[in-house]
Amino acid sequence: MASFKGAIVVNTERCKGCGVCAANCPVGVISLAKEVNGKGYNYAYMAEPDKCIGCASCGMVCPDGVITVYKVKL
Amino acid sequence: MTIEDIIKPENLVYQKSKLLTEKPFHYCPGCGHGTTHRIIAEVLEELGVDEETIGVAPVGCSVMAYDYFDVDFQEAAHGRAPALATGLKRVWPNKVIFTYQGDGDLAAIGTAETIHACNRGENITMIFVNNGIYGMTGGQMAPTTLEGMKTATTPYGRKATLPAGAGFDGIPCNGYPLRITELIAQLPGTKFVTRQAVYNPACVRKAKAAIKKAFENQINGKSGVNFVEIVSNCNSNWKMEPVAANKWLVENMLPFYPLGDIKVDGKLVEK
Amino acid sequence: MGELKLMKGNEALAEAAIRYGCDAYYGYPITPQSEVIEYLMEQNPYERTGMVVLQAESEIAAINMVYAAGASGKRVMTSSSSPGVSLKQEGIAYIAGAEVPCVYSDVVRGGPGLGTIQPSQADYFQACKGGGNGDYKNIVLAPASVQEMADFVALGFELAFKYRMACCILSDGAIGQMMEKVVLPEQKPRMTEEEIKANYPWATTGRKRGTQHRVITSLDLDSVKMEAHNRHLQEKYRMVEENEVRFEEIDCEDAEYVFVAYGSSARIAQKSVQLARTEGLKVGLLRPITLFPFPTKAIQNLIDRGTKGFLAVELSCGQMIEDVKLAVNGRVKAEHFGRVGGIIHTPEEVLEAMKKQIIGE
Known part of the structure; x- marks a missing residue:
């Protein structure tokens, strides 16, 4: 079975830190940062990038469209 | 393989639709409006109809939806979006016309416009975001507010009739939550009526497919309203964290507003 | 034809x-x-x-x-x-x-x-x-x-x-x-x-790719922009007042007293003018065709030419009279006469009102 490796880019300045992406990540890649962005939100980031499979679930549920998803087949 | 090796244009699998402008949504963190906007934009982009699309924005939280979609837009008076869509579609039968409305707009002040646009069978697409509360004005009762739900105008919970005590039991109070979607599905003028949600990836995919069908029906058809309800959240006025609000939605909204197609190709779906 | x-x-x-x-x-x-x-x-x-x-x-x-x-x-x-x-x-x-x-x-x-x-x-x-x-x-x-x-x-x-x-x-x-x-x-x-798109670039007809999308709205939460928008609207209304006033003068060349009336009241007042003329009274009719913009200058010109009084004849309790009075600005007499409730005034009672309220004894 083919396996995939993914990565996400979060537009941290536009992220509102709602956490919906983290709650819906099937492999627990995303966490909310301890740091805040310019609007004071704890933005989402890849806390465990090695686990990312590029499924785009996070992008799909992000209410602000701040997540861009990349994926390669290994 | 490093992250830099993965983040390359050729490996792109998901990004925000080009039919959304650069303007950040003013919606609260976690609000389903943003997700719904995103998938509408994706559908319009995939269908390639952006040059023929005219959207109609409501009054409510999504009043400035026109700032976010890179297509022509008109801003309607409260509840009148279906009238605007009718006025447009009748003189531009080949354009793609859609309304975007909340529960107060579509199911309270605009009930007449909603029912009559649906009953005339206007060849339009209507997107209805139902979060059971008035968001913009600060969390007052909506026609779709669940019984028992606390809002700014039902601080002790919505009561259809007054409860026992003080001798007033049974007298009408706040009325019942309105399933407007089931109601308009009964009208011969509706073609496709469905209820969807956007709280997790699976339902976002289904909602997007439904919205796509609602636009394709319009493009390929001559008459019949294509109506998509999105059961959504209102974290701020439900006074919950976004993730908790989505859980509350699943546990409380969905039993009363069950997801799925209600009418397909003009025929009510057998349950 | x-x-x-x-x-x-x-x-x-x-x-x-x-x-x-x-x-x-x-x-x-x-x-x-x-x-x-x-x-x-x-x-x-x-x-x-x-x-x-x-x-x-x-x-x-x-x-x-x-x-x-x-x-x-x-x-x-x-x-x-x-x-x-x-x-x-x-x-x-x-x-x-x-x-x-x-x-x-x-x-x-x-x-x-x-x-x-x-x-x-x-x-x-x-x-x-x-x-x-x-x-x-x-x-x-x-x-x-x-x-x-x-x-x-x-x-x-x-x-x-x-x-x-x-x-x-x-x-x-x-x-x-x-x-x-x-x-x-x-x-x-x-x-x-094609004609609509060429003539009305502001119209929401579906934006061309690569061009700014158009929005028709009356909303702007930015007060500075909203004030500017209101000023723009007022400027436009001034332009309309400057360029689009339309009215008709009937027997006004030598008129000492003038009815101001529009629509069906003007038809009646026209007859009242004829009745007045048979009695030797120099009465005319100014009929506003545009009510906004109101023919303010036409009224002022009549005063300059010697008109001594105006009677606004309306099927109301007195509405257009306010614009007549603003135009007259106290220089001569201006009064209102009107029947209401669905009653239409007769030419005779309109002339009678002119005699009683404006011309006097």
Whole structure:
């Protein structure tokens, strides 16, 4: 079975830190940062990038469209 | 393989639709409006109809939806979006016309416009975001507010009739939550009526497919309203964290507003 | 040369709309103007010119349909009568704020409330001073004949599109219901999509890829922008006042006393002028054709030429008189005379009022 490796880019300045992406990540890649962005939100980031499979679930549920998803087949 | 090796244009699998402008949504963190906007934009982009699309924005939280979609837009008076869509579609039968409305707009002040646009069978697409509360004005009762739900105008919970005590039991109070979607599905003028949600990836995919069908029906058809309800959240006025609000939605909204197609190709779906 | 016909005012308006190349009529029946939609439905304009005629579920829905079609560059109109126009005020305020061109006919009946179905001119304030919420004006044309009911459709659309604002054709039950001969204009073609796009770049017709998308809205939460928008609207209304005043003077060359009257009151006052002249009284009639913009300068010119008093004759308790008094500005006498409740004044009582209230002993 083919396996995939993914990565996400979060537009941290536009992220509102709602956490919906983290709650819906099937492999627990995303966490909310301890740091805040310019609007004071704890933005989402890849806390465990090695686990990312590029499924785009996070992008799909992000209410602000701040997540861009990349994926390669290994 | 490093992250830099993965983040390359050729490996792109998901990004925000080009039919959304650069303007950040003013919606609260976690609000389903943003997700719904995103998938509408994706559908319009995939269908390639952006040059023929005219959207109609409501009054409510999504009043400035026109700032976010890179297509022509008109801003309607409260509840009148279906009238605007009718006025447009009748003189531009080949354009793609859609309304975007909340529960107060579509199911309270605009009930007449909603029912009559649906009953005339206007060849339009209507997107209805139902979060059971008035968001913009600060969390007052909506026609779709669940019984028992606390809002700014039902601080002790919505009561259809007054409860026992003080001798007033049974007298009408706040009325019942309105399933407007089931109601308009009964009208011969509706073609496709469905209820969807956007709280997790699976339902976002289904909602997007439904919205796509609602636009394709319009493009390929001559008459019949294509109506998509999105059961959504209102974290701020439900006074919950976004993730908790989505859980509350699943546990409380969905039993009363069950997801799925209600009418397909003009025929009510057998349950 | 157009076609000569005997028609009701409401029918003439409807026929003129078809012939002007109007794209759509969205309306709701109400006495005394239901002939407009009935005539249009009977004429099958969708087959004649492609014009859409739709009976909406309410006046509110109808005016909002007008808003949308007008905002997409289409020539669209509606018609109603007083209580119905009150319902339309929501949409008319949005139309003013969003600068949407459209024409609406208001065949006024008595009020307040459900009032009466008889003729009245008691909605002058509503038509000329805004009517809905906010600082705005509509262009108001006041036909005094069936011919003008027809002619003002074309004029109304020209002004509406020139200034991107609503143009009201303000008549009353008498003008709407009376039958007169009318010369109808030649049929004009409806505008094509290409013409609309070329002429009205602001219109929401679907944005071209790579160009800025267009938004028709009356909302802006930025106070600085909203103040600028309001200033822009006022500047536009000043332009309308500067350029679009229309009026008719009858026997005013030597007039010492002048009736100011529009619509059906002007027809009656014209007879009163004739009666006055047979008695040797130098009386004339100033008939405003545009109520906004009001012929203020025409009144001032009459005073400069020697007019010593004005009587505003209206089927109301005194509305246009306020604009007459503002124009007169205390220089000479200006009074109001009017019957209400559906009663139409007679030429004799109008002349009597002039003698009693203005000319004196």
